[in-house]
Amino acid sequence: MNVRRVAITGLGMVSPAGLSVDENFQNLLQGKSYVDTITHFDPTDFKVKIAAEILNFDPTKYMPKPETDRMDRFAQLAVAAGTEAFQNANIEFTPEQEERFAVIVGTGIGGNQTFIDTCKVLDQQGPSRISPYFIPKLIGNMGAALLAIRYGAKGYTSDVVTACASGTNAIGDAFKRIHYGLEDFALAGGSEAPVTPISIGGFSVMRALSKRNDEPKKASRPFDKDRDGFVVGEGAGIMFLEEWEHAIQRGAHIYAEIVGYGATCDAYHITKPSPDARQQTRCMQLAIQEAGISSQTVTYINAHGTSTLANDVTETMAIKNLFGEQAYNIHIHSTKSMIGHTLGAAGGVEAIVAVKTLSTGKIHPTINLETPDPMCDLNYTPNTMVEDDIEYGLSNSFGFGGHNFSLLFKRGPA
């Protein structure tokens, strides 16, 4: 099969740390927490009262007011990040090229708040008062569909749903489609708006969330001995992928190349990672094998790094399994330490952070890493950013259900 190289030529991101890629990246380098007491709803009755929210997002900057009423917040965030990525790629299409343009936007739970609001309408006013926009607001594929409509993408358009790994899964699948020649262009990433009562309540009863309500800025602390769960965040991260030769010929700025994609399943438990970390190990290994490079040349990992007891130990074990002694020389960090876990968006957001890290040589810190867990003894870039020259880096995402995905990036040409 004639495989093609895949360039990343556009980036878009909204998160609690900013409304653009540059704002986000600059803020993340500062190493501060965006976790605080929940404002999107009244958390009084909840055991968990904290999250990382986007406080200044104005959807009317991206679409007319009536359209904002027809979209759930997760879709608004997808449109915002997708718009930035597409504009950043600075490309125009012929009608033929539109048919070679894919959109894959993952989400873990789709229109969460819309679902809650409509259940109330159903209960209090009856079925005939359900909005005609309820279904299109609810369904998780609307992030992808709205971007396809906006930019005329008439190729493969889909939504992948693999919980906290959705964003990485989406980018990896889009990479494969271009790699194998099915399309030439793609918008791909993830989006999520899960700071809602049902989602915070649901994760909370699973004992998955940090209850550090009195010290929200300290709550997300991946790899730290005193971590007590993850913090929910919201956001979207979407990138524009392009067949390499096309990007070169039009003189596009290439941030990075996707050179490998690993996908495995623990096939073990609905939420717990397999304690032997074997499939997480193999996932990273597959990405590296695809690139045909030595694992010794990988010097950076944007970790899944959730701040849960189980994940951080298992992921550390997987990295050690694969890299051996070299594991101690890898720059590892967790974006979730600052903006929480954006679930289906996390893979998109973190892929963008990884690409920016490769292209700038600036590695944001993992904050709140005060007392390292003895089981987590690698270099997680504690508390202060560092700089280094990085050619190859991985971004990992592991989702409920045992879905493991790793993307391997190579720094773009200077």
Add this chain to the structure above:
Amino acid sequence: MTREEVLQKVIPVISDKLGIDEDQVVGDAHFINDLGADSLGLVDITMALEEEFGLEIPDEDAGKLETVNSMIDYIIKAA
């Protein structure tokens, strides 16, 4: 209710739902052809007007209300 009173209540609802200026909402405007509504938007407007005027417009009637005037006529008759 006079026609004028109904019109004054209908205009802001339609303008808000479709994101258009109030002066575009004229009597003979067709919701879909002139005001840019789609079929879902028309249902949304109909439901908002049902709420505004405290009445129920059955689906078989709603399907025939394609212009601002026909909507107003229906409301005057039903209210």
